[in-house]
Amino acid sequence: MKLMITTPDINNTDYGLEFVNLICVSATNCPFKAHSLTEDPEDADAILFINRGGGEYSELLRNNSLVKKFFHKSFIYESSDSPIDFMRGIYVSMPKAHFNIKRHRAYGYLASINEFIEPYVQNFQHQPDLVFSFMGAATSPIRKTLFHKQLFIELPETLIENTSSWSNWNSHNPLREERTKRYAETLARSKFVLCPRGGGTSSHRLFETMQMGRVPIILADNWVAPVGPEWELFSIRVAENRISEIPQLLTLYEHRYEEMGEKAQQAWEEWFSPKVQFHRLAENILSLLDESRSGDL
Known part of the structure; x- marks a missing residue:
């Protein structure tokens, strides 16, 4: 399949062009060699728009000349927390209630927002000393429950920290480097x-945890898991209303954390790492094209 990668964010106000470049690099280094890039929309079997925001970005997409001319073969990669189902494509946080297998595919984020994850993956040499942890902002009801009830405050081998007072996105904050390093170190420990789900049904933390080789406990009832990884082998999915049962549940899994963590990291490498992203996106687009060819849309 010949795939054209572009973005409605031509001014790069939301990193649209940077993410297009990431996928182009992934295509160049792709080990599968099953699909190729093209810059010619006429020649392309499909056009994939990288869209990372809502509001004005959706308006830009609707008014895009390529979308208007080639809507039948246009698709979107959408990582915003509140996606709008304007176009068939790949969605990170499309809620289960709105997820339509004939129009949507689930996938992860194209890049971590924490540049210290990879250095800790490579250089952290110690055995984990925390049974489980969570550092994050109160951006969803499940997170607010986690903080307000302080469910695990008496457990000495856990770390729960509300980071609502600062943002990973603020690159000008003088404390950002210290805090993002501490976040990466906490994952490694x-x-x-x-x-838990964040503003959207997904979260960067899930994929960063897999990359780190640690076991994710997924608390996101409406999240749709991407097809491919054998999630049950390396993750634990817990209903949001059963969060208080986690310590008891982990007595069944703690002896397996190393094995599960290794499988989590392998799954990240195979399905979400930069070297495979172009191929995985292309395969998802191809499966959506097959849906339309079958006449089932």
């Missing part, structure tokens, strides 16, 4: 990592 943890056998298991709580991964």
Whole structure:
């Protein structure tokens, strides 16, 4: 399949062009060699728009000349927390209630927002000393429950921290480097990592946990898991209303954390790492094209 990668964010106000470049590099280094890039929309079998925001970005997409001319073969990669189902494509946080297998595919984020994850993956040499941890902002009801009830405050081998007072996105904050390093170190110190949904049904933390080789505990009832990885082999999915049962549940899994963590890291490498992203996106687009060819849309 010949795939054209572009973005409605031509001014790069939301990193649209940077993410297009990331996928182009992934295509160049792709080990599968099953699909190719093209810059010619006429020649392309499909056009994939990288869209990372809502509001004005959706308006830009609707008014895009390529979308208007080639809507039948246009698709979107959408990582915003509140996606709008304007176009068939790949969605990170499309809620289960709105997820339509004939129009949507689920996938992860194209880049971590914490540049210290990879150095800790490579250089952290110690055994984890925390059974589980969570550092994050109160951006969803499940997270607010986690903080307000302080469910695990008496457990000495856990770390729960509300980071609502600062943002990973603020690159000008003088404390950002210290805090993002501490976040990466906390992941590395943890056998298991709580991964509650954030503003969207997904979260960067889930994929960063896998990359780190730690076991994600997924607390996101409406999240749709991407097809491919055998999630049951390396993650634990817990209903949001059963969060208080996690310590008891982990007595069944703690002896397996190393094995599960290794499988989590392998799954990240195979399905979400930069070297495979172009191929995985292309395969998802191809499966959506097959849906339309079958006449089932």
